[in-house]
Amino acid sequence: MTEQAEWLHTQIETLASQQAQFTNRAFWLALDKLVAEQDRRNDQLQGEVDGRSWRPDRW
Amino acid sequence: MKTLVLVSHPRLADSTSQQFLKASLPPQNVTWEHLESQQKFDVDREQDQLRQADRIILQFPLYWYAAPAGLKQWEDDVLTRTFVYGDHRFPLADKELGIVVTTGMPEKAFQRGGAEGLTLDAALAPLAAVAARAHVRWLPTFPIYQFAYLEEPEKLQLVVDYQRYLTQAQPDSLEQRQSWFAHKLPAMIDQLPPEQQATGRLIQAEFDQQKDDIEALADTLAMIKEQEDD
Numbered sequence: 535m536t537e538q539a540e541w542l543h544t545q546i547e548t549l550a551s552q553q554a555q556f557t558n559r560a561f562w563l564a565l566d567k568l569v570a571e572q573d574r575r576n577d578q579l580q581g582e583v584d585g586r587s588w589r590p591d592r593w
Numbered sequence: 594m595k596t597l598v599l600v601s602h603p604r605l606a607d608s609t610s611q612q613f614l615k616a617s618l619p620p621q622n623v624t625w626e627h628l629e630s631q632q633k634f635d636v637d638r639e640q641d642q643l644r645q646a647d648r649i650i651l652q653f654p655l656y657w658y659a660a661p662a663g664l665k666q667w668e669d670d671v672l673t674r675t676f677v678y679g680d681h682r683f684p685l686a687d688k689e690l691g692i693v694v695t696t697g698m699p700e701k702a703f704q705r706g707g708a709e710g711l712t713l714d715a716a717l718a719p720l721a722a723v724a725a726r727a728h729v730r731w732l733p734t735f736p737i738y739q740f741a742y743l744e745e746p747e748k749l750q751l752v753v754d755y756q757r758y759l760t761q762a763q764p765d766s767l768e769q770r771q772s773w774f775a776h777k778l779p780a781m782i783d784q785l786p787p788e789q790q791a792t793g794r795l796i797q798a799e800f801d802q803q804k805d806d807i808e809a810l811a812d813t814l815a816m817i818k819e820q821e822d823d
Contacts, residue, residue, distance in 0.1 A: 542799045549785075549792050557617060557752050561781055564753035565774055565800070572803040575767055579810035586817045 539573040596759045597646035598625045601653040601664035610695045610740035617752040629663040639671040644684050652693040658716040677727045686728035695737045771804050
């Protein structure tokens with residue numbers, strides 16, 4: 535996890551813990567999971583871009 | 594998107610799962626109706642509700658590998674042959690049909706060789722056949738296994754998964770999930786107490802940035818793949 539993602543996770547977790555209503559807490563916690571998924575997908579896409587760009591046969 | 598939720602349960606007040614789901618309903622664009630609380634179905638009204646909905650949800654506990662009798666009664670009374678397909682107008686065509694089904698047995702029971710010995714898809718085949726006849730798009734089902742055993746984190750997750758099942762565009766991809774949250778975020782931030790709103794807006798800005806970054810990377814990747822094809 536990047537530092538930025540770590541920071542975002544902490545912010546969302548704190549905000550979620552401050553919500554009195556169950557459904558509101560649920561929303562922020564679910565957003566936290568989605569942000570983690572975004573971070574993973576970002577990593578994977580970046581990796582694939584790097585991997586596909588590495589074409590020694592076209593040097 | 595307008596969603597119609599039809600709940601079939603013979604003892605709704607005693608059902609903790611159904612009460613939980615009712616409390617989890619999204620605040621807008623959802624009509625909720627309990628079938629067994631109607632002595633006799635107003636067929637015109639029921640059919641009209643179906644016509645107006647974009648997504649229809651049938652929600653019930655699984656009783657002997659099927660929906661409770663109340664749902665079958667509703668089908669027999671409301672889904673008349675002429676209405677569904679008889680006059681070739683197909684008023685339900687291209688709508689979506691989702692099934693929210695609660696079970697007393699765990700997920701692993703619903704497979705060949707499992708304690709129940711059949712999949713939920715197999716048990717729900719008659720409803721899927723009705724959907725096909727009506728030219729309605731069948732959505733992947735939303736099963737809730739053993740609600741009584743769920744711990745708080747699972748229940749919190751269930752609230753939003755259920756809301757998304759009712760209102761999020763299909764298929765359930767990262768892209769659609771991001772759009773759903775992006776659409777909900779402004780109102781959720783407005784609901785926060787004033788001292789938390791700045792944090793809410795920061796979170797939204799970061800979330801939007803991540804979303805844009807992913808889109809940009811996906812575009813780059815598509816371009817690379819296109820060149821590789823040459």
